[in-house]
Amino acid sequence: MIFLKLIITNLMRHSIRTVLSMAGIAFSVAAMLTVVTILQGSVRMFSGILSSDSEMIVFERDVSDLFFSSVPADAASRIAALPTVQRADPVLFGIVSSAGHPIITCFGVTKTDARLARASWVAGDPGSFGQSQGGIVLGQRAAGFLKAGVGSTVPIGHSSFHVIGVLKTANGFEDGGVFMPLGDAQTFFHKEGTSSVVTVKLRNNNDAKAFKESVSALSGNLIALENEEFSHSYSQFKILKATAWAVGGCGLLLGGMGIANTMIMSVFTRIREIAILRVNGFSRLQVGGVVLGESALVSAVGAAAGLAAGSALLFALKNISALDGYIDATMQPLVLLVVVALALVTGIAGALYPAIYAMRIRAVEALRFE
Amino acid sequence: MSDMHNPVPASQAIIRTRDVWKSYDNGAIAVLNGIDLEIEPGHAVALCGPSGCGKSTLLHLVGGLDLPDRGTVTVKGEDLSKKRDMVHFLRHEIGFVFQLHNLIADLTMEENCLLPAIAAGRSRKAAKERLGQLAVQTGMQDRLHHRIQKLSGGERQRTAICRALMNEPSILLADEPTGSLDERTSGAVFELLLGLTRNQGVTLLMATHDRGLAQVCDRMIEMHDGRICEER
Ligand SMILES: Nc1ncnc2c1ncn2[C@@H]1O[C@H](COP(=O)(O)OP(=O)(O)OP(=O)(O)O)[C@@H](O)[C@H]1O
Ligand SMILES: [Mg+2]
Numbered sequence: 176m177i178f179l180k181l182i183i184t185n186l187m188r189h190s191i192r193t194v195l196s197m198a199g200i201a202f203s204v205a206a207m208l209t210v211v212t213i214l215q216g217s218v219r220m221f222s223g224i225l226s227s228d229s230e231m232i233v234f235e236r237d238v239s240d241l242f243f244s245s246v247p248a249d250a251a252s253r254i255a256a257l258p259t260v261q262r263a264d265p266v267l268f269g270i271v272s273s274a275g276h277p278i279i280t281c282f283g284v285t286k287t288d289a290r291l292a293r294a295s296w297v298a299g300d301p302g303s304f305g306q307s308q309g310g311i312v313l314g315q316r317a318a319g320f321l322k323a324g325v326g327s328t329v330p331i332g333h334s335s336f337h338v339i340g341v342l343k344t345a346n347g348f349e350d351g352g353v354f355m356p357l358g359d360a361q362t363f364f365h366k367e368g369t370s371s372v373v374t375v376k377l378r379n380n381n382d383a384k385a386f387k388e389s390v391s392a393l394s395g396n397l398i399a400l401e402n403e404e405f406s407h408s409y410s411q412f413k414i415l416k417a418t419a420w421a422v423g424g425c426g427l428l429l430g431g432m433g434i435a436n437t438m439i440m441s442v443f444t445r446i447r448e449i450a451i452l453r454v455n456g457f458s459r460l461q462v463g464g465v466v467l468g469e470s471a472l473v474s475a476v477g478a479a480a481g482l483a484a485g486s487a488l489l490f491a492l493k494n495i496s497a498l499d500g501y502i503d504a505t506m507q508p509l510v511l512l513v514v515v516a517l518a519l520v521t522g523i524a525g526a527l528y529p530a531i532y533a534m535r536i537r538a539v540e541a542l543r544f545e
Numbered sequence: 546m547s548d549m550h551n552p553v554p555a556s557q558a559i560i561r562t563r564d565v566w567k568s569y570d571n572g573a574i575a576v577l578n579g580i581d582l583e584i585e586p587g588h589a590v591a592l593c594g595p596s597g598c599g600k601s602t603l604l605h606l607v608g609g610l611d612l613p614d615r616g617t618v619t620v621k622g623e624d625l626s627k628k629r630d631m632v633h634f635l636r637h638e639i640g641f642v643f644q645l646h647n648l649i650a651d652l653t654m655e656e657n658c659l660l661p662a663i664a665a666g667r668s669r670k671a672a673k674e675r676l677g678q679l680a681v682q683t684g685m686q687d688r689l690h691h692r693i694q695k696l697s698g699g700e701r702q703r704t705a706i707c708r709a710l711m712n713e714p715s716i717l718l719a720d721e722p723t724g725s726l727d728e729r730t731s732g733a734v735f736e737l738l739l740g741l742t743r744n745q746g747v748t749l750l751m752a753t754h755d756r757g758l759a760q761v762c763d764r765m766i767e768m769h770d771g772r773i774c775e776e777r
Contacts, residue, residue: 456636
C-alpha cells in the first residue's frame with residue numbers, strides 16, 4: 176500500500192508529464208490494435224473467399240501472389256476427377272476498374288461455384304448466371320457504389336457488362352466485387368484456358384495427404400495446401416501481418432521512449448528522496464521496484480486507454496459506409512493479449528535504465544545533494 | 546568526566562571507531578584524520594565542532610552509509626566494512642534524523658513514518674501501533690493525517706524523530722536535528738529527543754552547533770580538523 180502510495184504520489188506530482196506518457200502508450204496501443212485487427216480481418220476475408228465451402232486450395236507452385244498463379248483448365252478438370260475430391264471450383268481473380276472506382280475485385284467462377292450458391296440473391300435469378308455472354312453478378316455493395324441493379328449495363332475496362340443479379344455475402348471483398356462467368360473472365364483478362372486457383376472440397380477430411388500427393392503427381396507446377404496451411408504460408412499474408420506488427424511496434428517503441436524519458440526525469444529530480452528511502456531501510460530492489468512500478472502503472476493505464484480508443488476507432492471504421500464490409504473489426508483475444516503484453520514490456524524496458532540508475536544512487540552523496 | 550579517565554572497555558562500547566581516516570577526491574580533501582571513539586550503550590553523546598570539521602562524515606560512517614579509507618568502525622561488535630547486509634543494519638539498528646527533516650513533503654506524517662516499517666517488512670497494523678505510541682510521546686497524535694507541507698518546522702522534526710524510531714533502532718544518529726529551528730522549538734525538540742532515547746535505552750550520537758544543548762548530553766565531543774580534540 177505504502178509502495179503504491181509512493182508511486183501514485185510521484186505520478187501526481189507531474190500529472191501533465193504522466194498523462195502525456197500514458198497518452199504515448201495509449202496511442203501506440205490503439206494504433207497497433209487497429210492496424211493489426213484490420214489487416215488480420217482482411218487476411219481472414221481473403222482466406223474466406225478461398226475457403227468458401229472447401230478445405231484445400233490448389234495453385235501454381237512458387238508464385239508470390241495468387242493473382243499471378245495460373246492453373247490450366249485440363250489440370251483443373253483432372254483434379255475434379257480425382258477419387259478423393261467431392262467438388263472442385265476453378266476461380267480466376269482479376270482487378271477491374273470502372274469510372275471512379277479504380278479497384279474492384281473480379282471473380283471468374285463457374286455457374287456451380289459454391290460462392291454463388293451460398294450467397295443470398297437480392298435480385299436476379301441464380302439460374303441465369305453463365306447463360307448469356309457478358310452477364311455479370313454484382314456484390315450488393317458493388318451494386319451500391321456502381322449505382323447499378325439487375326438490367327443495368329456497367330462499363331468495366333473497355334467493355335460493357337449486363338447485370339443479371341445482385342447478391343449479398345458476408346465477405347467484404349466479395350460484397351464489393353464482380354462475379355463473371357469463368358469463360359468471360361478468361362477472355363477479359365487474356366487468360367484463356369486457366370484459372371488462378373482451384374478450391375477443393377474433399378470427400379473425406381483425412382484424404383488431405385493423399386490429395387496433395389495426387390496433385391503433385393498430376394503436375395510438378397502445382398501445389399495443394401490446406402486452407403489453414405495456406406493462410407500461414409502465403410507470403411502476401413505474411414508481409415501484411417509483418418507490416419502491421421512492425422507499424423504497431425514502431426509506435427510502441429516511441430511510446431517506450433516517452434516512458435523512458437519520463438522515468439529518467441522522474442528519477443533525476445528525486446535523487447534526494449531516493450537517498451532518504453535508502454537511509455530509511457529501502458533495499459535497492461525496493462527502490463527499483465518503485466521506479467518500475469511507476470512505469471508499469473503508466474503503461475497499464477496507457478494500454479487500457481489505448482484498448483478503449485482502439486476499439487472505438489475500429490467500431491467507427493466499421494460503421495463508415497465507404498468502408499462498409501471491408502473492415503472486419505473482430506478483435507482476436509490473442510492480439511489483445513500480445514498488444515497489452517507488448518505495452519507492459521515496453522513500459523518496463525523503458526524504465527530499466529532509470530530503475531538501475533535509481534538503485535545505484537548512493538545515499539551519502541545524494542544526501543549532500545540540495 | 547569519568548568517561549575520559551576510564552575509557553569504556555572495548556566489549557561494552559556499542560559504537561567504536563579505531564583510527565578512522567576519510568578523505569574525498571582521492572585524498573585531496575582530508576576530512577577525518579584518525580578518529581578513535583567509543584560510545585557506551587544508552588548514552589547521549591553530542592558531537593561539536595566548527596563547520597566542515599567532519600561531523601556529518603563521521604555520522605555517515607557510523608551509520609554505515611559510507612566506508613572509511615582506513616581504520617574500522619564497529620557497531621555492536623561488528624566491523625561495518627565486513628558486514629554483508631547493510632540494508633538489515635539500516636532497518637533495525639540505526640535511525641537517522643537530519644537538519645532538514647528529509648521527509649517526503651506530499652505524503653502525510655503517518656505515511657512518512659510507515660515507510661521504514663513497511664520497507665522492513667513489518668505488518669501495517671504493527672507499524673501503526675508503534676507509530677501510535679510514538680505520536681503520543683511526541684505530541685503528534687493529532688497530526689497523523691496532515692501532509693508534511695502543512696506542518697511547522699518543529700512538527701516536521703518531531704515527525705522525523707518518530708520515523709527514525711519506528712523500527713526500534715539501538716542507535717539514533719542525529720545531524721543537527723535542531724539546526725533549522727528557532728531557539729524555543731529547538732529546546733523542545735531536543736528535550737524530546739533526549740527523553741525518548743533515554744526512555745527507550747537508545748544510544749544517541751548527535752552533531753550540533755548548539756553548545757547549550759550539547760551540555761545537557763551525557764558526553765560532549767569536540768572535533769577540529771578531522772580529529773577529536775576534547776571530550777567532556
Ligand atoms: N562527497 C564529498 N566530496 C568532496 N568533499 C566532501 C564530500 N563530502 C564532504 N566533503 C567535505 O568534507 C568536509 C567535512 O564535511 P562534513 O559535512 O562532514 O562537515 P560538518 O562537520 O558536518 O560540517 P557542518 O557543521 O557544516 O555540517 C567539508 O569540507 C566538505 O566540503
Ligand atoms: Mg554536517
